[in-house]
Amino acid sequence: MTIYSFSQLILNWYHYHGRKNLPWQKKKTLYKVWISEIMLQQTSVKTVIPYFNKFIKKFPNIKILSTGSLNEILFLWSGLGYYSRANNIYKSAQIIKNQYETKFPEQFSQIIKLPGIGRTTAGAILSLTLNYFFPILDGNVKRIIIRYYGIKNITINMISEKKLWKIIELITPLYNTNKFNQGMMDIGALICKSVLPQCNICPLNISCIAFKEKNWKKYIYKKNHIINKIKKSWFIIIKYNHKLWLEINTQKNIWKNLFCFPNFDTKIMALEWLKKNNIIKTEKYKQIKPFFHLFTHFQLHIHSIIIILKNNKNIFYKNTGIWYNLNKPQKIGLPTPVQKIIKKLNYKIEDKSL
Numbered sequence: 001m002t003i004y005s006f007s008q009l010i011l012n013w014y015h016y017h018g019r020k021n022l023p024w025q026k027k028k029t030l031y032k033v034w035i036s037e038i039m040l041q042q043t044s045v046k047t048v049i050p051y052f053n054k055f056i057k058k059f060p061n062i063k064i065l066s067t068g069s070l071n072e073i074l075f076l077w078s079g080l081g082y083y084s085r086a087n088n089i090y091k092s093a094q095i096i097k098n099q100y101e102t103k104f105p106e107q108f109s110q111i112i113k114l115p116g117i118g119r120t121t122a123g124a125i126l127s128l129t130l131n132y133f134f135p136i137l138d139g140n141v142k143r144i145i146i147r148y149y150g151i152k153n154i155t156i157n158m159i160s161e162k163k164l165w166k167i168i169e170l171i172t173p174l175y176n177t178n179k180f181n182q183g184m185m186d187i188g189a190l191i192c193k194s195v196l197p198q199c200n201i202c203p204l205n206i207s208c209i210a211f212k213e214k215n216w217k218k219y220i221y222k223k224n225h226i227i228n229k230i231k232k233s234w235f236i237i238i239k240y241n242h243k244l245w246l247e248i249n250t251q252k253n254i255w256k257n258l259f260c261f262p263n264f265d266t267k268i269m270a271l272e273w274l275k276k277n278n279i280i281k282t283e284k285y286k287q288i289k290p291f292f293h294l295f296t297h298f299q300l301h302i303h304s305i306i307i308i309l310k311n312n313k314n315i316f317y318k319n320t321g322i323w324y325n326l327n328k329p330q331k332i333g334l335p336t337p338v339q340k341i342i343k344k345l346n347y348k349i350e351d352k353s354l
Contacts, residue, residue: 013203014183030104066097074333088116135172140188150209234270235261243323258333
């Protein structure tokens with residue numbers, strides 16, 4: 001099949017079957033596409049849509065976003081995961097405000113310098129919004145290329161990336177780049193899926209090597225072997241009246257700048273913290289059933305100690321801590337496990353069933 005035929009098949013398929021009514025495709029702007037592309041990193045469209053809608057309702061343009069606080073952004077991001085993306089959006093908004101007079105830049109060389117943006121994201125923003133000729137190479141596109149051309153034993157490294165970039169640069173059309181890029185992403189997400197691809201309805205199956213060999217499992221992008229480790233964390237849940245003590249997480253890469261319960265790697269460290277803050281065992285003290293929270297490369301086994309204070313004089317106040325009001329919750333970023341615990345407690349922390 002010629003390069004022209006490949007791109008034409010993608011464009012024809014997109015014309016009839018491509019996604020054209022996603023929230024960020026309506027009244028399209030560089031700003032909206034930027035937010036959607038950052039959210040879509042490592043995350044499915046279905047998951048992103050409600051978060052995107054809430055985000056755009058609060059921050060409809062870059063000017064309003066640039067006046068927002070990191071806490072407001074993290075609050076809207078809570079539950080979406082990969083929180084470095086939210087931090088990068090905040091940093092980028094400040095850069096755009098200070099360097100580009102609150103106007104989203106239109107040059108590839110400017111966009112790619114923004115935090116959290118690489119070649120594919122920068123190319124997607126410009127091609128999908130302005131129809132500029134910029135190929136993209138996200139996970140969906142890589143999977144299509146590897147299966148279509150029958151590329152074996154390809155692993156994540158610079159040599160493999162260069163090889164795939166050369167291919168996508170050749171097959172991306174100069175005209176209708178926006179439709180081609182969207183079509184490739186749609187086919188990767190809806191048809192050429194990582195598991196159980198629907199090869200029979202794929203527009204490329206006439207020449208796809210993986211389809212001809214009836215063995216799509218043979219052609220994968222091999223990741224370096226990562227042991228899915230189990231790590232432990234001890235949460236200290238301190239309740240006084242209708243409030244819970246939370247602190248900004250500044251020490252760990254996960255949940256950076258989000259509000260969390262004080263958390264420690266071992267139970268001994270947790271108990272030492274209690275002792276240091278004069279929270280002694282005479283206070284009401286109990287635990288809730290441990291649970292797992294999954295990350296990409298490890299599982300976090302979370303244990304929780306609940307302390308119910310008769311007064312709050314034990315807690316020394318600091319700039320990184322707040323009393324979270326259960327009756328009138330502050331709009332702050334909370335990790336999923338913290339939200340889960342608050343929901344589980346359901347205001348009934350004294351219940352003996354816990």
